[in-house]
Amino acid sequence: MVNKMNLIIKSKQMNMNVKKYTTRTIAAYLCIMGLSAQAHAQQVAQDSSVTDSVELVQVAFRKEKKQDLMGEVRSVNISKLMDKNYSTYSLENLDAFTSGFNGNIWGMDGYLVLVDGFPRDADNVLPTEIEEISVLKGVNAVALYGSRAAKGVVYITTKRGKVGEQKINIRANAGIHAPVQYPEYLGSAEYMTLYNEARRNDGLTDLYTAETIYQHAAGTNPYRYPNVDYYASDFLRKHYNRYDATAEISGGGERAQYYTNFGFWSAGSLLNFGEAVDNNRSNRFNVRGNIDMKLNEIIKLHVDAAASFYTQRGVNADYWGAAATGRPHRFAPLIPIDMLEADDENSWVFVNNSNFLVDGKYLLGGSQLDQSNAFADVYAGGNSEYSNRQFLFNTGLDFDLKNVLEGLSFHTALAIDYQSNYSQSYNNNYAVYQATWNNYAGADLISHLTRYGDDQISGVQNISGSAYRQTIALNGQLNYRRSFAEKHHVSAMLLANAFQIGLSQEYHKHSNANLGVQLGYNYANKYYADFSAAVPHSAKLPAGNRRAISPTLSLSWRLSEEPFMQQSIFNDLRLTASGGILNTDLDIENFYLYQGYYTYNEAAWYSWADGELVHTFDRFRGDNADMGYPQRREVSFSIDGGLYNNLITFNASYFYNQMKGLLVQPATLYPMYFMSYWPVYSDLPYVNFNSDERTGVDFAINVNKHFGNTFLSLGATAMYFDSKATQRDELYEFGYQNRTNRPLDALWGLQSDGFYRDQADIDNSALSTFGEVAPGDIKYIDQNGDGTIDDRDEIYLGKAGWSGSPFSLGINLTAKWKNMTLFAIASGRFGAYAMRNNSYFWMDGEDKYSAIVRDRWTPESQATASYPRLTTGNSDNNFRHSDFWMYSTNRFDLTRVQISYDLPKNLLGKGIVREFGAYINGSNLLTFAKEKDILLLNVGAAPQTRFFNVGLKALF
Numbered sequence: 001m002v003n004k005m006n007l008i009i010k011s012k013q014m015n016m017n018v019k020k021y022t023t024r025t026i027a028a029y030l031c032i033m034g035l036s037a038q039a040h041a042q043q044v045a046q047d048s049s050v051t052d053s054v055e056l057v058q059v060a061f062r063k064e065k066k067q068d069l070m071g072e073v074r075s076v077n078i079s080k081l082m083d084k085n086y087s088t089y090s091l092e093n094l095d096a097f098t099s100g101f102n103g104n105i106w107g108m109d110g111y112l113v114l115v116d117g118f119p120r121d122a123d124n125v126l127p128t129e130i131e132e133i134s135v136l137k138g139v140n141a142v143a144l145y146g147s148r149a150a151k152g153v154v155y156i157t158t159k160r161g162k163v164g165e166q167k168i169n170i171r172a173n174a175g176i177h178a179p180v181q182y183p184e185y186l187g188s189a190e191y192m193t194l195y196n197e198a199r200r201n202d203g204l205t206d207l208y209t210a211e212t213i214y215q216h217a218a219g220t221n222p223y224r225y226p227n228v229d230y231y232a233s234d235f236l237r238k239h240y241n242r243y244d245a246t247a248e249i250s251g252g253g254e255r256a257q258y259y260t261n262f263g264f265w266s267a268g269s270l271l272n273f274g275e276a277v278d279n280n281r282s283n284r285f286n287v288r289g290n291i292d293m294k295l296n297e298i299i300k301l302h303v304d305a306a307a308s309f310y311t312q313r314g315v316n317a318d319y320w321g322a323a324a325t326g327r328p329h330r331f332a333p334l335i336p337i338d339m340l341e342a343d344d345e346n347s348w349v350f351v352n353n354s355n356f357l358v359d360g361k362y363l364l365g366g367s368q369l370d371q372s373n374a375f376a377d378v379y380a381g382g383n384s385e386y387s388n389r390q391f392l393f394n395t396g397l398d399f400d401l402k403n404v405l406e407g408l409s410f411h412t413a414l415a416i417d418y419q420s421n422y423s424q425s426y427n428n429n430y431a432v433y434q435a436t437w438n439n440y441a442g443a444d445l446i447s448h449l450t451r452y453g454d455d456q457i458s459g460v461q462n463i464s465g466s467a468y469r470q471t472i473a474l475n476g477q478l479n480y481r482r483s484f485a486e487k488h489h490v491s492a493m494l495l496a497n498a499f500q501i502g503l504s505q506e507y508h509k510h511s512n513a514n515l516g517v518q519l520g521y522n523y524a525n526k527y528y529a530d531f532s533a534a535v536p537h538s539a540k541l542p543a544g545n546r547r548a549i550s551p552t553l554s555l556s557w558r559l560s561e562e563p564f565m566q567q568s569i570f571n572d573l574r575l576t577a578s579g580g581i582l583n584t585d586l587d588i589e590n591f592y593l594y595q596g597y598y599t600y601n602e603a604a605w606y607s608w609a610d611g612e613l614v615h616t617f618d619r620f621r622g623d624n625a626d627m628g629y630p631q632r633r634e635v636s637f638s639i640d641g642g643l644y645n646n647l648i649t650f651n652a653s654y655f656y657n658q659m660k661g662l663l664v665q666p667a668t669l670y671p672m673y674f675m676s677y678w679p680v681y682s683d684l685p686y687v688n689f690n691s692d693e694r695t696g697v698d699f700a701i702n703v704n705k706h707f708g709n710t711f712l713s714l715g716a717t718a719m720y721f722d723s724k725a726t727q728r729d730e731l732y733e734f735g736y737q738n739r740t741n742r743p744l745d746a747l748w749g750l751q752s753d754g755f756y757r758d759q760a761d762i763d764n765s766a767l768s769t770f771g772e773v774a775p776g777d778i779k780y781i782d783q784n785g786d787g788t789i790d791d792r793d794e795i796y797l798g799k800a801g802w803s804g805s806p807f808s809l810g811i812n813l814t815a816k817w818k819n820m821t822l823f824a825i826a827s828g829r830f831g832a833y834a835m836r837n838n839s840y841f842w843m844d845g846e847d848k849y850s851a852i853v854r855d856r857w858t859p860e861s862q863a864t865a866s867y868p869r870l871t872t873g874n875s876d877n878n879f880r881h882s883d884f885w886m887y888s889t890n891r892f893d894l895t896r897v898q899i900s901y902d903l904p905k906n907l908l909g910k911g912i913v914r915e916f917g918a919y920i921n922g923s924n925l926l927t928f929a930k931e932k933d934i935l936l937l938n939v940g941a942a943p944q945t946r947f948f949n950v951g952l953k954a955l956f
Contacts, residue, residue, distance in 0.1 A: 179270065433450065
């Protein structure tokens with residue numbers, strides 16, 4: 001017996017020696033070839049933001065190895081990414097690193113953001129605070145979070161302390177925002193010329209004389225003949241600055257670990273006159289502390305707290321809104337007092353008593369129609385400050401119950417968050433002045449001033465817009481995880497999860513409560529099964545239907561572990577299939593929709609019988625005690641793999657989901673006498689009727705390669721999806737207007753047919769019901785042939801891309817040579833359309849004219865015109881949704897480029913500074929698009945900007 005045991009031991013030792021020899025031989029061979037398997041895998045993990053397969057990834061209520069993920073989960077290591085990609089927003093360019101996300105998850109609006117497991121704002125946690133972001137896409141991945149997570153989850157995990165000596169990371173940045181593009185509006189002379197043309201089109205006489213137009217064009221006296229450009233350097237800076245600084249301190253021993261983050265950022269404004277010079281700035285200070293403690297062999301405790309203080313100081317003016325509406329000739333913003341006649345005593349009284357004499361030289365300009373205006377508001381209207389305060393706290397306990405049962409544990413966590421915001425302002429009243437001019441021997445002088453309003457500085461601080469939000473969240477889970485015979489890996493979880501968000505001025509709180517169960521099995525890391533289910537509770541449903549079961553299942557097979565794949569080029573290849581049903585109240589907009597109700601109508605009228613004045617109670621809906629949850633029903637299939645020792649890694653998914661039972665008051669399912677429009681009455685209940693469908697594919701691929709001291713990484717993500725309304729409560733007269741089987745983000749409108757050429761063309765065309773038309777107006781196709789143009793002629797025009805463009809693309813590139821790193825991100829959006837329907841394109845009446853009107857229709861330009869005729873009346877016929885105003889939103893952007901350099905560690909020696917690096921980057925750099933000018937244009941708002949930044953980082 002002893003000899004037999006010795007033989008077995010020797011045999012095992014021999015096998016081990018053989019394995020060691022084989023491993024060393026292979027490793028030596030790979031080193032000779034310039035590629036070490038272990039070194040390559042480690043270096044890829046260090047140089048890439050892609051999570052290494054052995055790292056743990058946050059999923060629902062637990063962490064799993066990346067290679068064992070189930071249910072469509074993707075993750076990005078933000079901490080590593082920040083080493084080469086400085087960013088200012090937590091989800092910035094996330095679509096370039098994870099598939100299936102393009103601002104939404106699989107085309108669904110309303111994903112749930114969790115920060116360390118609790119619902120919080122993505123913009124209230126900065127990238128420097130984040131360790132990892134997980135995107136949970138499929139039903140199996142999100143089921144345990146209940147109803148509110150039915151459209152996906154973005155899980156943000158903040159950094160935590162690690163065992164080791166204390167580390168201090170310092171980062172500082174300084175950058176500028178430079179406007180990409182401003183709107184182009186006509187100057188005074190051109191505006192008045194075209195306004196006269198618009199009047200002639202309407203059969204009216206000219207309003208402005210040639211002499212007046214000439215004087216405005218000459219610009220010899222801009223105070224008498226103003227030509228105001230809101231985007232001129234007199235009022236705006238060429239750029240504004242942004243700077244920030246962050247300090248991170250972390251470390252700890254076996255018993256306790258800590259992480260703290262202190263951050264501050266400040267950003268300016270483009271406005272550069274009046275109160276805006278000193279009072280237009282945003283500041284934010286934040287502090288975060290995460291502590292992990294091992295109280296004893298059984299209990300671990302973590303306590304996290306964070307606070308942020310945000311203030312935005314500004315002027316009491318909507319300057320950008322005024323820039324889109326203020327006509328250039330109306331008034332001069334400033335009236336020079338040195339042009340006042342010396343003997344105009346009344347005007348000099350105004351000057352001497354003014355509280356708002358600008359630079360000691362100018363009175364505030366205006367007119368009877370412009371007694372308040374953006375310029376005067378900025379100079380004298382006062383200032384305001386918006387404040388937002390957030391305090392976040394969560395704590396949790398972990399109990400190791402292995403003494404009760406091996407592999408058993410219990411975890412519970414509690415969070416309490418508060419947010420408050422308010423505005424405080426000083427509001428001044430001011431007078432504006434309109435000048436009466438005379439010309440003496442060729443010199444313009446002001447002979448009289450007319451004052452509108454009075455100067456009043458109250459000094460009273462006004463408080464407005466006060467609001468608060470409170471979040472309370474609690475969860476507890478009993479976990480079981482154990483391996484048997486090193487092949488059978490079992491996991492189970494039973495949990496209760498709830499959170500409630502209360503908002504000021506809202507009676508009902510937004511709640512999510514559910515029970516959950518998870519059962520998982522993994523055989524030899526080859527065959528996987530995961531069953532996750534939840535039982536949500538919703539107060540929005542009738543008492544008998546407030547709970548439901550949401551079951552999901554995910555199955556996976558690692559083909560690369562099969563004998564027939566051992567010699568293949570795949571070092572990892574896995575197929576996964578998932579499916580399930582999630583019950584959700586996300587699309588139930590209000591409470592008590594299952595109850596009918598009456599409302600008191602204060603409007604009164606004389607009754608038919610006796611002529612008495614009566615009031616009514618109007619009924620708005622019927623009862624539906626059977627109302628149930630809308631459901632997300634889904635199946636998905638995915639493939640994950642690596643080639644040539646992870647030289648290439650990839651994943652791809654196909655998904656098909658339905659949103660069944662969306663609520664609607666279905667007029668087509670009930671007799672028409674169930675409702676009336678006058679008096680208002682409806683007995684129609686809300687029922688689960690409408691249905692949506694989404695289908696698509698997403699994929700990601702990464703190529704990582706070392707060439708001596710050079711490392712190259714190229715990654716690409718893409719998604720294509722389609723959506724469709726599969727069932728709608730509708731009864732259109734003509735089938736081409738049915739929303740059923742059309743995209744959920746469909747654009748509807750009229751189909752244009754050029755411009756009316758002349759009156760004969762109008763007489764021979766279908767009658768427009770949108771107002772009187774004239775030559776040069778847009779002509780539309782009569783779709784139903786009834787001889788009139790109305791809403792019944794609207795057709796499907798294209799996809800609007802409200803949930804993201806049908807096809808999206810993200811590319812990231814890393815090129816590293818020794819201590820120098822080049823990093824770049826590009827993105828693309830294709831397949832969607834939008835309408836040119838803002839004030840920059842739709843101009844009539846007294847509107848400001850943009851440069852677009854230069855291509856207007858006239859009898860002389862009708863062959864080349866691309867804009868309708870001008871009019872001083874309304875132009876309802878022209879300015880409505882139609883393909884005339886459609887444009888493609890296809891674009892490809894170079895969104896980020898960064899160059900970084902880290903000092904070699906041997907140069908730093910063993911001093912206090914362990915690491916030191918510097919970088920420069922730029923964001924929103926280039927856009928390639930057919931409609932680039934429209935896509936980069938902001939109207940009535942601050943312009944889009946390019947951001948250029950210089951940063952330093954150090955580790956102590």
